[in-house]
Amino acid sequence: MENESLSQLFALYGDDVFRLALGYLGNVQDAEDVCQNVFLQLAEKNTQLEKGKEKHWLLKCTANACKNTLRSFWRRNRNELSETIPALDDSETELWDAVMHLPPKYRAVLHLYYYEGYDQGEIGKILHISLTAVQTRMSRAREMLKKELYDER
Numbered sequence: 001m002e003n004e005s006l007s008q009l010f011a012l013y014g015d016d017v018f019r020l021a022l023g024y025l026g027n028v029q030d031a032e033d034v035c036q037n038v039f040l041q042l043a044e045k046n047t048q049l050e051k052g053k054e055k056h057w058l059l060k061c062t063a064n065a066c067k068n069t070l071r072s073f074w075r076r077n078r079n080e081l082s083e084t085i086p087a088l089d090d091s092e093t094e095l096w097d098a099v100m101h102l103p104p105k106y107r108a109v110l111h112l113y114y115y116e117g118y119d120q121g122e123i124g125k126i127l128h129i130s131l132t133a134v135q136t137r138m139s140r141a142r143e144m145l146k147k148e149l150y151d152e153r
Contacts, residue, residue: 006043013055014039016116017062023111024066024104034065059116060126063108070104098148106141109134 017038021031038061041047049057099107112123120134127134 006039009042009049009054009058010039013058016055017058019115020059020062020108020111021066023099023107023115024063025069026100026104026107030069034062034069037065038062056122056126059112063127066104066108094149095145098145101148102141102144106137106144109137110141113138 014035018031018035021034022028025031025034038058041061042049042058047057099110102110108127109123112118112126113120118126120138121131124131124134129137
């Protein structure tokens, strides 16, 4: 892939890739690594992306890379530092903390649905899961959030 078109794709979709990775991994450094690796993979393999499907391909690769990262031995056997994410007000901080406490598979579906605007069928294709699994994960994630947010109050 040419450097010019790669930089255009990064400018257009780099933030989307990063946000999905952050939602999956809950760690800025790991999300940056995954984002970088996705675009390196695109550059090194000379992948020809179908016009209009670039974002879909990038998010699919990001989801797969995040799953691999979560399965890695080093990821499972380390202690993470606590991070604070800046927010506009206390309610956003509270919601962000609640979402980040969800298991990665639930964070991912919520991110793709609410922040990226994908419908449930598209989310299933990106994450390689059935429509029923997407619906179940979204329902469970909402219940977990509701329980955590209302129990705190």
